[in-house]
Amino acid sequence: MSSTSVARVTTITARSPESFEAALTEGIARAHATLRNVSGAWVKDQKVECDDGAITSFQVVLEVTFVLDD
Template identity: 85%
Template sequence: MSSTTVARVTTITARSPESFEAAVREGIARSHQTLRNVSGAWVKEQKVECTDGEITSYQVALEVTFVLDD
């Protein structure tokens, strides 16, 4: 008999003053604190915020996948 897996996808946003990579890492770490069985994420959107011609923050929208408990 084969094992069936059911997963759910939820969208979150994360922001970092350092980089897109840091924003992704923060988003995954925070997701892991709230959701069980986080198995991956897709970067859906990237955005920067600027002040006086300088980037002040990096933001990502993540589609986080987590496997539902049996």
């Protein structure tokens, strides 16, 4: 059994009307539902969308890391 592993990184974007944390949580949950062996993520970018002076949505761009199967 080898302790060496190979991982891949993919970029996803998630949005929530509630908060950055909610967008991040939804993004990770969605990645986990689609990808096997998700091991972490890096928040590459954050932004908000506004309308008439009020924040309408929070968006995060995630670099999701998942370990490839042997």
